Amino acid sequence: MAGLSGRMSTVFKAKVSKLLDRTEDPGETLEYGYQKQIELLQNVKKGIADVVTSKKRIQMQSQKLEQQVVKLDTQARQALSQGKEELARTALERKTVAQSELQSLDQQVTELESQQAQLTEKEKVMRQKIEAFRTKKEVIKAQYSAAEAQVKISEAASGVGEEMADLGLAMQRAEEKTENMRARASAVDELEQAGAFDDITQLGPGQDDIDRELAELSSGSQVDDELSKMKAELGSGGGESPALEEGSREQQA
Amino acid sequence: MIVRISGDRQFELPDADAERLNVLDNQAVEAVEAGDEARFSELWHEMLDLVGADGRAIDGDELVESDVILPPRDVTFEEARGEFTGEGLIPD
Numbered sequence: 066m067a068g069l070s071g072r073m074s075t076v077f078k079a080k081v082s083k084l085l086d087r088t089e090d091p092g093e094t095l096e097y098g099y100q101k102q103i104e105l106l107q108n109v110k111k112g113i114a115d116v117v118t119s120k121k122r123i124q125m126q127s128q129k130l131e132q133q134v135v136k137l138d139t140q141a142r143q144a145l146s147q148g149k150e151e152l153a154r155t156a157l158e159r160k161t162v163a164q165s166e167l168q169s170l171d172q173q174v175t176e177l178e179s180q181q182a183q184l185t186e187k188e189k190v191m192r193q194k195i196e197a198f199r200t201k202k203e204v205i206k207a208q209y210s211a212a213e214a215q216v217k218i219s220e221a222a223s224g225v226g227e228e229m230a231d232l233g234l235a236m237q238r239a240e241e242k243t244e245n246m247r248a249r250a251s252a253v254d255e256l257e258q259a260g261a262f263d264d265i266t267q268l269g270p271g272q273d274d275i276d277r278e279l280a281e282l283s284s285g286s287q288v289d290d291e292l293s294k295m296k297a298e299l300g301s302g303g304g305e306s307p308a309l310e311e312g313s314r315e316q317q318a
Numbered sequence: 319m320i321v322r323i324s325g326d327r328q329f330e331l332p333d334a335d336a337e338r339l340n341v342l343d344n345q346a347v348e349a350v351e352a353g354d355e356a357r358f359s360e361l362w363h364e365m366l367d368l369v370g371a372d373g374r375a376i377d378g379d380e381l382v383e384s385d386v387i388l389p390p391r392d393v394t395f396e397e398a399r400g401e402f403t404g405e406g407l408i409p410d
Contacts, residue, residue, distance in 0.1 A: 071343025077387040193378030224381030235325040
């Protein structure tokens, strides 16, 4: 092919060839290795299952965080209506951290969904190619001389081999992604265990470290903005605010 | 010309597209080297659009080898930076 020296395509072609070299002759595998084919397709199924497991875990984390966001927002309002501005600020700081984690989790779920769809589609194509190879091989054997048939069969086998190698590449990539996400998910778990998203009613002594870290993590200005917005909302009732304060006094009593 | 998008499928393109694809490919690598993510993304989508517009998707039961293998559709700038800078695996 004339003039094909694009560097991205060269790199990818080389990657696929390298994987192809590592696999056995796809013609042999397909002709004699029924067991090998089953193994190959089972590996893909396992790869897809791994992606689904990671996705479910992240979705569960995401649901938990969503609940925390709602809870912390409510608590911030309550705290503010009771005139406890510092407590409201802490709740909003936690909410900001939870929200930014939530955003990144949602993005990860989307990515994993696309990996899942990609692998599922590739598994389907792989099955088709294996079947096509079987059929084609018989036809070629019947129609060509032994020498010609060998060439044609090996050409067809290269086509299947490339598909196998590319499937291998797609699986590697999916694995790397899920591994990264697993690490990320563990980090969120750790944050959670450290109390980063806890509701503020659970605030006790000795939480100063977490509070300081949170204050650093969440951008101060965003919290300030939200705090003043909340204040405005709460104050907008005008005549109602004394009643609120009275209510809060009752609650405190 | 047979073009594969890695992780996706193969397409048959008119041979006349080879040069255009090649120019875009090399420009995309230049954008990666220059750290220009926006330009890279623009060129990469132009390549995908070219394959999508001119290419005929190859059926699952056709057994052919590709002349060109492109990165996965959702290749990130980070991945590109890791893989395509310098001379690549095989120098021009």
